[in-house]
Amino acid sequence: MGVTTADAARAALLLGRALAGQGRHREAEEVFAGAHAGRTEDITRAVPHDELITAVRDRADNAAWGLGRGADAAVVVDALPDGLGAQGTGVRHGFHAVLALLADRPEDAARTGRTLLPRERPDSAVVQHLLPPPPSRSASSAGPPRRWP
Secondary structure (H helix, E strand, O other): OOOOHHHHHHHHHHHHHHHHHOOOHHHHHHHHHHHHOOOHHHHHHHOOHHHHHHHHHHHHHHHHHHOOOHHHHHHHHHOOOOOOHHHHHHHHHHHHHHHHHHOOOHHHHHHHHHHHHHHOOOOOHHHHHHOOOOOOHHHHOOOOOOOOO
16 A cells, blocks of 8 residues: 555654754754645645644744744644634634734734634633633642742
8 A cells, every 4th residue: 555645744744743843943844844835735635634733733833933933834824724613713813812922912812812712612622722721620629839948
């Protein structure tokens, strides 16, 4: 059996993630870009939506945090194909809200939250990407913080 489009895409995206994790951000971007070059439609059909969204988020994170190119990260996120549901919407809007905060535009981030959050369930993908997770029960049940002498 030969390598499918999905297999090749997964391998390239895994390599890109590994390179980014090693701090090799330029190489990671080359791999991420090469994984999609001229094959975005094929990959969109072949790779499950959750994997595709994770791959886009990984590439955008690499561009924003690894390479310091927030505008490029926004372009990557905006290229998410339509039809990925709430998770795709959550990544898109959540990433733009974070970039707005980093660009010292808190009013833009707040506007995104005010627009999207009222119509979402607390456990929706949109909320999960826009808001930090609540403290875990184990952390809150651990008692008061320890006092040092």
